[in-house]
Amino acid sequence: MTESTSSKPMYEKIFDEVKESILTEVYKPGERVPSEKELAETYKVSRITSKKALEMLAAERLIVRKPGRGSFVADASTGQPDPGMNITTPAAAMKIHSGDKTVGLIITDFGNSYGTGLIYGMEQASRDSDCFLVLRRTFGIPENEEQAIQKLLKLGVDGLIIFPAQGEYFNAEILKLVIRRFPLVLVDRHLKGVAAASISSNNLEAALDATEYLFDLGHSHISFLSPPPVDTTAVEDRIEGFIQAHAQRGVVVDKELWVSDLTSTLPKSFNTDNIERDLSRLVTHLQSHPSITALFAIEYNIALLAKTAVERLGLRVPEDISIICFDSPPTHLGSGYAFTHMRQNEEEMGRIALENVLSIMNGQSVPNKVMLEAELVPGNSTGPVRHNKLL
Structure with missing residues (x-):
């Protein structure tokens, strides 16, 4: 097969x-x-x-x-795969007593590399605050985001936490919420020109730290791997951090080494044909630029693509090419591959997002933009540069 x-x-x-x-x-x-x-x-x-x-x-x-x-x-007899989760479906939320506070969460998607920690943090905060959390996924499709906002408002949620879909333009439904002063907090990114409270990682500083880590290992020919920025502030900030690190070290930024059109890891573009296309793109790029000694992947799934591409060329990570990324699932008992990565404080981000939307619901002011520091976690994917690498 x-x-x-x-x-x-x-x-x-x-x-x-x-x-x-x-x-x-x-x-x-x-x-x-x-x-x-x-x-x-x-x-x-x-x-x-x-x-x-x-x-x-x-x-x-x-x-x-x-x-x-x-x-x-999961245990079908309880109807709950994880007893610790306190996330209701819209149908269940309709049964909530009218006196209970309900917060809608609209998120592109979540997995073990990123997103699950956000939900855990929000769930715990909602439990502590005695409110309910209603989850809808959009898979990165703006139309799904519009419908989710409309349906949750119709359901009667008291506030919304939105992880905006990737796209060049923010959703008009979000602008309507801002104009109405509806309790709203954005997660992971902020939207330019939109006066909405947001909570995210300090992506610029995190990317700067990750790049400097590679410089300290002797790497100066680093390929930056990302999807198209399309006005997504998280991506733009990581690019800026990468560039600033070069400026601070006096290293010339060579954008010929970059690959910024990878799309197979985006929720709406995930399919096997796109994965294979991106892998071929990376293999060809590495063959065409033998000076590359390190890859900076903007996210974990792109790091997986990069590792596969390196290995297809018969090269080794990190002996021949180092890889660093944002986020990496925890590894225990030898399970999985431990990338060197910048770990975002997801649970804290989720907790603050829930607490801030509750504060807005209570008429209290919250910071317009909150940014949390990310932590560098060394793994198995980075090592000192080797100058005798041959493709």
């Missing part, structure tokens, strides 16, 4: 088949389902593809992912 045997994306095919096995109790409640590695080998696909399938199963609450242990079938 290969990734091209069906018009349906392979991650959906894997999702469908594992879901069917769960529903027919081939895998019973509490039993472990195949890992990313095992699914990748069985279906002859990349681990990025099998990872996406497991994330979809977790999002449907069919499985519970436990770092270092694996993925397990």
Whole structure:
């Protein structure tokens, strides 16, 4: 079986088949389902593809992912895959007593590399504040974001936390919320020209620190890997931090080394054809620029693409090429690959977002922009530069 045997994306095919096995109790409640590695080998696909399938199963609450242990079938008798989660569906939220406060959360998507920590932080804060959290995903599609805002307002939520969809223009529905002074907090990025409270990482400083870390290892020919910026402030700030680090060290920025058109990791563009196209793009780029000794991936999934591309060339990470990125799932008991990364304080970000929207609901003022520091976590993907690397 290969990734091209069906018009349906392979991650959906894997999702469908594992879901069917769960529903027919081939895998019973509490039993472990195949890992990313095992699914990748069985279906002859990349681990990025099998990872996406497991994330979809977790999002449907069919499985519970436990770092270092694996993925397990959720307990159908309770109807809750994880007893600690306090996230309601819209149908359940309609049953909430009218006196309870309800906050809507609109997020592009979430997974073990980024997003889950945000939700944990918000859930805990909502539990402490005795309010309910209603979740809707948009998968990075602006139209879904518009509909989610409209539906949650119709549901009667008292406030909204929005992780804006990536796009060149902010959603008109968000502007309407700002004009109405509706309690609103933006997460992960701020929108230019929109006076809405936001909470994010200090992306500029984090990118600067990560780049300086590579400089300290002797790297000066660094390829910056990202999706198109499209006016997304998180991406723009990381680019600015990368450039500022070069300026501070007196190193010339060579944009010929950059790859800034990777799209396969965006929620609305995730499919096996796009993954393979991006991998081919990276392989060709590395072959054309043999001076590159390090790759700065703007996010974890791009780091996975970069590692795969390096290995396709018969090179090693980090002996031949180092890789640094933002965020990386925790590894326990030898599970997964530990990238050197900038770890964002997701749970704190989520907690502050929930507390700030509750403060706005109570008529209190909050900072217009809150930025949290990210922490550099050394891993296995970076090492001193080697000048005798040959492609």
